[in-house]
Each structure stands twice: as C-alpha cells, then as structure tokens.
Amino acid sequence: MSFRDFLHNLASLPKTFRDSFVRHGRPTTDRTRSQMVMSNVFLHIHSTRIHRYTLRKTFTFGLGIIAAASFFILLVTGVLLMIYYKPSVALAYDSIKDIQFIAPGGRLIRNIHRWATNVMIVSVLFHMARVFYTAAYKETRSFNWLIGIVLFVLTLGLSFTGYLLPWDQLAYWAITIGSNIAASPRELTDLLGITPYFDPGGLMKTLILGSEEIGQEALIRFFWLHCMVLPLALVLFLSAHFWRVRKDGGLSRPDNISPEELEGIEQDEDANSAFDKAPQKTYGLMCLVRGTSPAVGRGPQDTVPSWPTLFVAETALFMLTLAIVCILAYFFNAPLKEIANAAVPENPAKAPWYFLGLQELVSYSAFMGGVGIPSITLLGLALIPYLDREKQSLGHWFDNSQGRYVATASLVYATCVTVAMLVFTVKFGWLRNWFPHISQLVILLINPGTVLVALFAFWSLRYMIKFDSTRIAAIGLFTCFIVSFVILTYFATIHRGPNWGFYWMPSQWPVH
Amino acid sequence: MSSFQRGQCIQGKWESISRRDFFGVAAAWSAATSMGLALIGLVKFPIPALFPDIARLFKIGKPGDYPVGTEKIFEEKKVVVIRDQEGLYAISLTCTHLGCVVSRQANRFDCPCHGSKFDSIGRVLSGPAPKALPWLKVFQLPDGKLVVNAARSVPTGTKFVVT
Ligand code: HEM
Ligand code: FES
Numbered sequence: 001m002s003f004r005d006f007l008h009n010l011a012s013l014p015k016t017f018r019d020s021f022v023r024h025g026r027p028t029t030d031r032t033r034s035q036m037v038m039s040n041v042f043l044h045i046h047s048t049r050i051h052r053y054t055l056r057k058t059f060t061f062g063l064g065i066i067a068a069a070s071f072f073i074l075l076v077t078g079v080l081l082m083i084y085y086k087p088s089v090a091l092a093y094d095s096i097k098d099i100q101f102i103a104p105g106g107r108l109i110r111n112i113h114r115w116a117t118n119v120m121i122v123s124v125l126f127h128m129a130r131v132f133y134t135a136a137y138k139e140t141r142s143f144n145w146l147i148g149i150v151l152f153v154l155t156l157g158l159s160f161t162g163y164l165l166p167w168d169q170l171a172y173w174a175i176t177i178g179s180n181i182a183a184s185p186r187e188l189t190d191l192l193g194i195t196p197y198f199d200p201g202g203l204m205k206t207l208i209l210g211s212e213e214i215g216q217e218a219l220i221r222f223f224w225l226h227c228m229v230l231p232l233a234l235v236l237f238l239s240a241h242f243w244r245v246r247k248d249g250g251l252s253r254p255d256n257i258s259p260e261e262l263e264g265i266e267q268d269e270d271a272n273s274a275f276d277k278a279p280q281k282t283y284g285l286m287c288l289v290r291g292t293s294p295a296v297g298r299g300p301q302d303t304v305p306s307w308p309t310l311f312v313a314e315t316a317l318f319m320l321t322l323a324i325v326c327i328l329a330y331f332f333n334a335p336l337k338e339i340a341n342a343a344v345p346e347n348p349a350k351a352p353w354y355f356l357g358l359q360e361l362v363s364y365s366a367f368m369g370g371v372g373i374p375s376i377t378l379l380g381l382a383l384i385p386y387l388d389r390e391k392q393s394l395g396h397w398f399d400n401s402q403g404r405y406v407a408t409a410s411l412v413y414a415t416c417v418t419v420a421m422l423v424f425t426v427k428f429g430w431l432r433n434w435f436p437h438i439s440q441l442v443i444l445l446i447n448p449g450t451v452l453v454a455l456f457a458f459w460s461l462r463y464m465i466k467f468d469s470t471r472i473a474a475i476g477l478f479t480c481f482i483v484s485f486v487i488l489t490y491f492a493t494i495h496r497g498p499n500w501g502f503y504w505m506p507s508q509w510p511v512h
Numbered sequence: 513m514s515s516f517q518r519g520q521c522i523q524g525k526w527e528s529i530s531r532r533d534f535f536g537v538a539a540a541w542s543a544a545t546s547m548g549l550a551l552i553g554l555v556k557f558p559i560p561a562l563f564p565d566i567a568r569l570f571k572i573g574k575p576g577d578y579p580v581g582t583e584k585i586f587e588e589k590k591v592v593v594i595r596d597q598e599g600l601y602a603i604s605l606t607c608t609h610l611g612c613v614v615s616r617q618a619n620r621f622d623c624p625c626h627g628s629k630f631d632s633i634g635r636v637l638s639g640p641a642p643k644a645l646p647w648l649k650v651f652q653l654p655d656g657k658l659v660v661n662a663a664r665s666v667p668t669g670t671k672f673v674v675t
Binding site: 173176177179180181184187190203206207210211212213217221342343344345347348349362363364365366429432433436440443444498499500501 | 559560587588590609610612613622623626627636637638639640642643
C-alpha cells in the first residue's frame, strides 16, 4: 500500500510542490490574483489593486522603478566584485587590474557596476523632479518625500565612497578634495580664530579618513561604508519608501481624471460595478479604530489587479535598465588611471561628473561651495512639503498652464543668470583678483555661488508675492536650482581643464 | 484616549499625574536617555587615538647641507626647505584650499586643482585659497641635525638662524 502511495507521491511531486508553494492555485481569477500578491512576502509590498492612472507611462516614466532596478544590479555586481577586491593600500589597485584584465567576465562586471551607478544617479534625480513637478509630495506623502531625501543622500554617499576604492590617481585626488571639503568649516572657524578650541571641520575629516591623510585607514573606512553601512541603510530606507507609497494610498493622482487620460490602459469592468455606493473599508480588525484611512469612501472604480499588469510593467522596466547598462558596459570601460601617488596631483583633479557642479562652486569658496550651499539646498528640499501646503489636485505635470508658464520662465531665467555668471567669472575673475588683500569673510559671503542662490531666492519670492502661491514659488525655486545644477555640471565637465582653467574643449588641454 | 495620560497644564493649573503614569513616563525617558548617552560614547570609537600614516617630525640633514641659496623639496613630506641670507625656513606645499600639492614656479607656487597662486613666501596671490601656505617649525637637535615639525606652524617670516 504505502509503496503505491510512494510511487503516486513521486509522480505528483511537481504538482504537490507547486501547490505547497502557491496554496491558492493559479492566478486566473481576481480572487487568486489578489492572493498572489497578498500571500507573498516580497510582492505584498504592492497593494493588490492599483489605480489605472498609476500605469500611465507619461506620469511616472517608470523612474522610481528604474532607480530601484539599477540599485539591484549594483548589489549583485558589487557582491561579485568583492570576491577579488582587496581593501589594502598595497593590493587594491592590483586587484582592480586583476578584475579588469584577468578574471573571467571581470571587465564586464566592473563596467556594469560603474554604469549602473550613473543610471541610478540620473534616474534618482529625474524621479525626484517628477515627484516634485507632479506635486506628489503633498498631504499624506510629505513624510515619504523626506525618506526620499535620505535615499538621495545615501545614493550620493555610496558613489562617493566607491570612488576611492580603485586607489588610482583619479580616486586619490578626488577624495583628497572631498575630504578637505569636509574640513572646510575651518575656513569659517579660522576667520573667527576659534579653530584650536572648536574644530568641527577637522573632526569630520578625521572621522572620514581615520587619519589626517588618505591612507590605509581611509581606504578601510570607505570600504566599510561602501560595502556594509550604506547599502544596508539604503535597503532599509528603500523598504520604508515602498511601504509608504502603498500606505499613503498608492501613487498620487488627480481628483478628477478625464477618460482620455486613461485611454489605452488596461481596465477591469467588474471594478466599476462592484460597489455602486462607497463601501465600508473592512479588511482587518486593526482597522476598527477611529480616524480616516486614505481610501475610505472610495470604491475600486478604475482600478485593476496588480497581478499581472503592474508586475509585467516592473519586469519590463528592469529588463530595459539591464539592457541599457549592459550595452554601455560592453562598449565603454570604467576608468582606471595610474596607481595613486600622493606626491603628484592629477591635473585637473576632477570628481565624478555628478559632483562637478559642486566642484565648480568649491573653486569659488571651499566652505560655501562644499558645505554651505549643499546644506541649504538639502534643507530646502526637505522642507518643501512642510512649507508648501496648498491644497491642489495632484498628479499632473506642472499642475496647469500657470505652473507650466512659471517653470518655463524660470528655466529661461536660471539659464541666463547662470551662464552670465560663468562668463563673467571666467572673463573678469572675482573679488580677490581686483582686491588682493580682501578679507576671506567677504569672499565667503559674496562669491558667484552665493550670488546665484540669492538671485534664485529673490526670483522665487517675487513669484510668491505676484501669484500669491507657495506652490508657484516652489516651482520657480526648484526649477532654478535644477537648471543651474545641470549647467554648472556641464560647464565643469567640459570646460574646465588643467589648473581649473577655462577651455572650449578637452582636446585643447596642454599636454603634460 | 487611554489610561496612559500625562500631566497636563490646563489654564495655568497642573493636572496631577498618577503615580503609575509618572513611573511609566520616567522609565521611558530614562531608557531613551541611557541609549542616547551610550550612542554618544560609541561615536567616540571611530575617532582615531593616533595617526599612523606619516611621521610629522623629520630630519633634513645638517646646516652644512644648506649653503645660502639652496632650495630642497621633500616630495613625500610635501615641504620645501629654503636657505637664504637670514636663515633657513620650511614652507608646506599643501594647498590651503583643498589639499592638492602646489608646484614650484619661478617665483610662485601654483596649485593645479583650482588655480590658487601663492607668492614665493606663500602668501595668496589669487584663487580660492583662504590663507597663506603655512611656515613650519625648524629646530636643531643637540647633535647638530636639523628637524622640521610639520605639525607646528610658525608665523610667516620666522626663519631659523643658522649659527
Ligand atoms: C534610491 C532612490 C529611490 C528609489 C529607488 C525610489 C523608488 C520609488 C518608487 C519605485 C516609487 C513609485 C512611483 C514611481 O516609480 O515614481 C516612488 C515614489 C515616491 N518617491 Fe521615490 N525613490 C527614490 C528616491 C526618492 C527621492 C530622492 C525622493 C524625493 C525627495 C522620492 C520621493 C518619492 C515620493 C514622494 C513618492 C510617492 C509619489 C506619488 O505618490 O506619486 N523618492 N519612489
Ligand atoms: S586645492 Fe589648491 S586651489 Fe583648490
């Protein structure tokens, strides 16, 4: 008997295994489709049904998913790179060479890691801009915007710490500059004459480097941050970020959605007839408390099950990201210069491109460009949802024609002002060229960077008064900062050469 | 809302708080405070107690090695030692802007990173550097050898008089 059972069990093994894995059967009905999402620990970070507006390609452009996909690619390739990488001053450079030239597939893996970094930075920036311009940071979503800012800082931190690890000239001198930016509050404490007693800049630098110079201690600390602390923190905050998207009621969407906006998007006829009247929300005892939850009073009109539509979209975006990264990695190698040499600076010593806008500001004043303006910017970004609380319809790019007008006008204004400022500084220099003995305090307060910030603040304030709207002022300011950031980054990447001098093209750099 | 309510100030009068709630609140705050203090203690852990990388004090030879007019660059230490009529002095070659190594030009020091320029005794001529290249302490050991202390700066113009 039991032998027959055994044979029978053996024969039905595939089926019983599948049934044990997915207990509710194939996702062929709405019920099992929901269960597919609900009963899986990884999928249930999604809600079981999503609004059709969420699937509009031109609403999110899939940017958050692309950022997440590139982060996942970075995790996998990063873990692989760690097999060969050795975080030691004597061995690091050679181990990178081994990866690039000897390990099977090593070149591709290292290149993918480098390119996925770039894709992640770009998509995170664009994602932030899309959230801002669609007003998706408002009301229930303010806190998720804050989590987003933390993710943004962590992303930049990861790329900064990763930059040192190859231990080549590029790495060494970029991090020299970076770590001295951390020490630049000394510019201020020196002026006040209190550095010997109170030296936050010095403390920050020794914390980062574990020493006064970049050496073994610094390399280990960067390795520790890059491979342990920051990825872990990013995963934690990312989980919170996704969970909040769901708990804040799904993606933001307008109060009144016109049928044209939903044209061509999958729909579920049953959803519109399931509840004619607003249903009670009854999915769990823990919800039997007073207070509102975001979806109360709304039926499932215009929603579709997440399985499979959403997951197909997400998988497609992942494959797209992977394809882009692989193609770039196949054709363009990650840079690797000569081994780090503490006696001879790389000239010009440039940070990775996304920090070059800051490096341009740093070449006016170390403290203002490296600490002052970035802190003001981050603080400003973080406070947006708390300072702009105007009620409005969410989920439309630039809100309406007024928003579009202000964004365009600000784009033009910021372009003119930034280009004019760069042309002026390159042609005529700045205060120290005219008054060699001028106090550093004046330069610290009045330099091209701070002047730009002041001009933008003024512009935005004018809008606030003219249109009597904090949202309009926010659009003006955000646009100015983004445009200026892009122009400065472009300028420092292309037009700055040896001695940070101005050149029309890198091919004109003097050979040395 | 719940039995766990705190004392409240209502129209200038303090509502009393029950003993039980008081102990509850006190316990919660002590837990928070002790964790906070422990965290501050832990933050001290990564502050290095000593800097292992480079010797800040180094010998540069005897005065006889430096006839008037000599100029010697110690690449690894990023210091230039100069001897003139009045004495011997050492200038740091680390740019005061963001730490690149400046290079010796005819009568200047130029920084490659953001274009700061310093005159022949280290004062800022142009560029973003906030202050002059520091002069470093030079002294003589009993056996006659000269030593530069790169951790101690002296006012610009302080020369070691060779006897
Ligand atoms: C590691 C970086 C990040 C990843 C992987 C990420 C991922 C995502 C994803 C997948 C979504 C769903 C919607 C979409 O794709 O647009 C989302 C929504 C959101 N993100 Fe991010 N994000 C990141 C950084 C940020 C940043 C820098 C901000 C802003 C400061 C931000 C703020 C938000 C907000 C407010 C939402 C809700 C939008 C809505 O309801 O319409 N996120 N994020
Ligand atoms: S480090 Fe010398 S000018 Fe910036």
